[in-house]
Amino acid sequence: MSVTAPLGFTAAGLIAGLKPSGTKDLSLVVNTGPDTAVAAVYTSNRCKANPVLWSQKASANGQARAVVLNSGGANCYTGDFGHETTTLTAQATADLLTEAGTATQAEDILVCSTGLIGVGGQDFRDTIIDNLPPLVAAAEDSVAGGKHAAEAIMTTDTVAKTATREGSSGYTIGGMAKGAGMLAPGLATMLVVITTDAKVDQALLDQALRASTSQSFDRLDTDGCMSTNDTVILMSSGAHDAAVDTDEFTSLLRELCLDLMHQLHVDAEGAHHDIAITTQGAASEAEAVEVSRSVSRSALFKAAIFGQDPNWGRVVAQVGTTSATFDPTAIDVIINGTEVCRASGPYEDPEKVTFDRNVDVVIDLHAGDATATVWTSDLTHDYVEENSAYST
Amino acid sequence: MSVTAPLGFTAAGLIAGLKPSGTKDLSLVVNTGPDTAVAAVYTSNRCKANPVLWSQKASANGQARAVVLNSGGANCYTGDFGHETTTLTAQATADLLTEAGTATQAEDILVCSTGLIGVGGQDFRDTIIDNLPPLVAAAEDSVAGGKHAAEAIMTTDTVAKTATREGSSGYTIGGMAKGAGMLAPGLATMLVVITTDAKVDQALLDQALRASTSQSFDRLDTDGCMSTNDTVILMSSGAHDAAVDTDEFTSLLRELCLDLMHQLHVDAEGAHHDIAITTQGAASEAEAVEVSRSVSRSALFKAAIFGQDPNWGRVVAQVGTTSATFDPTAIDVIINGTEVCRASGPYEDPEKVTFDRNVDVVIDLHAGDATATVWTSDLTHDYVEENSAYST
Numbered sequence: 001m002s003v004t005a006p007l008g009f010t011a012a013g014l015i016a017g018l019k020p021s022g023t024k025d026l027s028l029v030v031n032t033g034p035d036t037a038v039a040a041v042y043t044s045n046r047c048k049a050n051p052v053l054w055s056q057k058a059s060a061n062g063q064a065r066a067v068v069l070n071s072g073g074a075n076c077y078t079g080d081f082g083h084e085t086t087t088l089t090a091q092a093t094a095d096l097l098t099e100a101g102t103a104t105q106a107e108d109i110l111v112c113s114t115g116l117i118g119v120g121g122q123d124f125r126d127t128i129i130d131n132l133p134p135l136v137a138a139a140e141d142s143v144a145g146g147k148h149a150a151e152a153i154m155t156t157d158t159v160a161k162t163a164t165r166e167g168s169s170g171y172t173i174g175g176m177a178k179g180a181g182m183l184a185p186g187l188a189t190m191l192v193v194i195t196t197d198a199k200v201d202q203a204l205l206d207q208a209l210r211a212s213t214s215q216s217f218d219r220l221d222t223d224g225c226m227s228t229n230d231t232v233i234l235m236s237s238g239a240h241d242a243a244v245d246t247d248e249f250t251s252l253l254r255e256l257c258l259d260l261m262h263q264l265h266v267d268a269e270g271a272h273h274d275i276a277i278t279t280q281g282a283a284s285e286a287e288a289v290e291v292s293r294s295v296s297r298s299a300l301f302k303a304a305i306f307g308q309d310p311n312w313g314r315v316v317a318q319v320g321t322t323s324a325t326f327d328p329t330a331i332d333v334i335i336n337g338t339e340v341c342r343a344s345g346p347y348e349d350p351e352k353v354t355f356d357r358n359v360d361v362v363i364d365l366h367a368g369d370a371t372a373t374v375w376t377s378d379l380t381h382d383y384v385e386e387n388s389a390y391s392t
Numbered sequence: 393m394s395v396t397a398p399l400g401f402t403a404a405g406l407i408a409g410l411k412p413s414g415t416k417d418l419s420l421v422v423n424t425g426p427d428t429a430v431a432a433v434y435t436s437n438r439c440k441a442n443p444v445l446w447s448q449k450a451s452a453n454g455q456a457r458a459v460v461l462n463s464g465g466a467n468c469y470t471g472d473f474g475h476e477t478t479t480l481t482a483q484a485t486a487d488l489l490t491e492a493g494t495a496t497q498a499e500d501i502l503v504c505s506t507g508l509i510g511v512g513g514q515d516f517r518d519t520i521i522d523n524l525p526p527l528v529a530a531a532e533d534s535v536a537g538g539k540h541a542a543e544a545i546m547t548t549d550t551v552a553k554t555a556t557r558e559g560s561s562g563y564t565i566g567g568m569a570k571g572a573g574m575l576a577p578g579l580a581t582m583l584v585v586i587t588t589d590a591k592v593d594q595a596l597l598d599q600a601l602r603a604s605t606s607q608s609f610d611r612l613d614t615d616g617c618m619s620t621n622d623t624v625i626l627m628s629s630g631a632h633d634a635a636v637d638t639d640e641f642t643s644l645l646r647e648l649c650l651d652l653m654h655q656l657h658v659d660a661e662g663a664h665h666d667i668a669i670t671t672q673g674a675a676s677e678a679e680a681v682e683v684s685r686s687v688s689r690s691a692l693f694k695a696a697i698f699g700q701d702p703n704w705g706r707v708v709a710q711v712g713t714t715s716a717t718f719d720p721t722a723i724d725v726i727i728n729g730t731e732v733c734r735a736s737g738p739y740e741d742p743e744k745v746t747f748d749r750n751v752d753v754v755i756d757l758h759a760g761d762a763t764a765t766v767w768t769s770d771l772t773h774d775y776v777e778e779n780s781a782y783s784t
Binding site for chain 2: 045046047048074076077078079082116117118223224225226227228297298299300303304306307309311312313314316317318319320321322326328329331341343344345346379380381383384385387388389
């Protein structure tokens with residue numbers, strides 16, 4: 001069901017032919033209303049893909065009717081031609097929806113692309129435009145299309161990622177996500193579409209989305225690389241006309257974002273260990289995030305975890321690169337429950353640490369009460385293999 | 393010859409037994425004068441090893457008689473005991489030099505350690521202290537000891553690194569370096585000792601050293617990880633009493649630092665390609681460094697180079713994460729002479745790019761006249777292997 005779990009949404013996904021693998025690669029999510037409120041967050045990379053440049057403008061008024069998404073090409077750094085392709089995609093989709101009975105402007109259509117940077121030429125354009133009529137037709141009245149839509153945005157993902165949550169007054173939130181590599185802050189390389197039938201105004205949508213992504217997707221940092229195409233979109237149809245508790249809605253949305261984030265995490269390219277790095281005793285949440293993130297970006301630490309080596313020295317060395325508040329002689333490090341480092345010195349025997357897929361690293365700065373977790377993956381031969389052979 | 397190429401220096405290196413490999417691991421460089429001026433730069437990591445904490449204080453007055461260096465243990469995060477070991481090492485060395493006829497205080501002895509973090513217990517201390525008498529004896533009058541000293545600081549280095557330069561008035565600069573992994577800014581994990589018999593005052597030594605390291609060691613960034621033990625020491629004996637051209641001295645020192653840096657670069661752990669990332673057309677040298685460094689830290693870019701994939705999209709994506717001045721639609725990328733990206737779009741066919749050990753990446757921001765190069769390595773299976781199995 002994913003994005004079609006809430007009332008007021010239809011969706012479709014089909015094989016357009018963008019991906020050499022021959023699997024689904026073109027996706028559509030339509031908000032049939034009555035409301036068409038939207039909130040969105042985009043990559044903070046300054047070199048943004050054409051669909052991001054387009055969608056940022058199109059979503060600025062807080063309204064959107066539909067999202068068209070493709071895998072098999074990022075349409076990034078493809079120049080004016082690439083930007084025109086995005087515009088034509090939005091226009092053609094709007095025309096098709098209008099023909100089908102829902103008056104729609106190009107500016108009501110958001111566009112997302114994922115795949116290789118630099119891919120977005122004539123074939124790419126033609127393949128998308130030619131397949132929009134069957135895509136729009138397939139989405140009509142199709143609640144079952146939510147599954148296909150989630151499948152059609154997969155790239156190196158091994159499984160489609162979806163999640164749903166229900167509010168106590170009966171409304172639903174549904175979501176789909178893709179992303180397996182290049183996950184980093186300021187958003188992971190991911191496309192996420194979340195839908196809800198809750199009757200909430202656009203200001204709340206926006207506020208709840210930012211609060212949720214900053215504590216979920218923004219804290220997944222598998223390889224420190226920030227994508228050019230990251231987009232998280234939240235649309236509300238308002239089709240379930242019951243009172244909404246604002247706090248509950250925000251809390252459920254954050255839960256759903258964390259759920260999707262963990263699905264991205266465990267499917268990260270080439271990972272053998274799913275690592276959670278929690279910094280506690282920090283002077284502020286921001287400093288806790290800074291410290292956890294710095295450790296999540298240490299190639300040496302990540303390689304050590306691959307080798308199941310509880311090399312706490314590489315953790316403390318990363319802490320030392322941050323500007324957080326701490327006493328360099330008072331840092332504790334606990335790996336999978338074993339306190340291998342106390343007061344910045346050896347403590348429990350590292351031989352006691354046992355490893356499985358999940359690795360928990362806790363850093364205590366003894367500088368305050370704030371805590372935050374950043375999730376990352378280990379650095380493995382498979383990561384090197386996947387990312388050295390991806391485009392060739 | 394290395395550090396003993398200039399007049400006024402003796403050195404030694406021997407097998408103390410710190411390294412399981414049974415190779416040389418304890419090293420001494422003595423400045424026999426007449427001058428004992430010293431300048432030094434240390435890691436900017438806030439979690440510093442004990443020898444760094446000691447040497448920073450000891451070198452603060454600009455004078456030093458000798459440097460004791462060990463491999464086989466970093467004496468980092470080893471608590472009060474570890475700090476006492478460093479103090480005892482300096483005191484014992486000073487006593488031995490005094491007995492041999494050169495009145496020396498502990499504060500005249502700098503100490504450097506390299507190896508695993510957390511190693512620095514009783515055995516480590518005893519092994520060093522017990523071997524100082526033969527080490528000091530071996531250094532006496534020993535110009536040949538320069539070679540042994542360079543060998544005794546090796547860890548995962550496959551070769552000893554040394555270099556010399558001669559000034560037009562006849563003075564000499566000599567140096568030795570170690571470092572093969574964990575190379576990063578704010579210094580690579582490296583120990584470097586440079587000596588000169590040039591008659592230069594301490595202020596010039598300090599100024600020339602900072603100017604040289606900022607353009608050499610600080611721009612080698614093989615894996616983004618900043619060490620806890622990095623130290624570069626420059627000592628002057630003033631034993632060659634001829635006029636020194638200040639500009640020439642600074643220039644030769646920078647050349648020697650670049651020479652040693654390149655030796656570290658080509659010996660980086662697990663590297664298959666030695667990558668030079670030059671950013672040109674930048675608004676300032678600092679922005680050029682920022683852009684080159686951001687690319688040097690992209691795991692995806694480094695994995696692509698390992699796969700000989702001229703994946704320029706991963707270059708532009710990294711440029712987009714910086715705060716440098718540029719137009720996101722005007723970036724050029726040239727890989728090994730082929731302009732694979734012009735104006736942020738595909739240009740020459742990436743198939744034209746050929747690869748050998750050296751890879752040159754040029755990024756043109758078209759935003760000014762400044763240029764800078766950062767050197768890095770590719771991300772390989774061997775890197776993962778070496779760093780996942782290092783301490784176990």
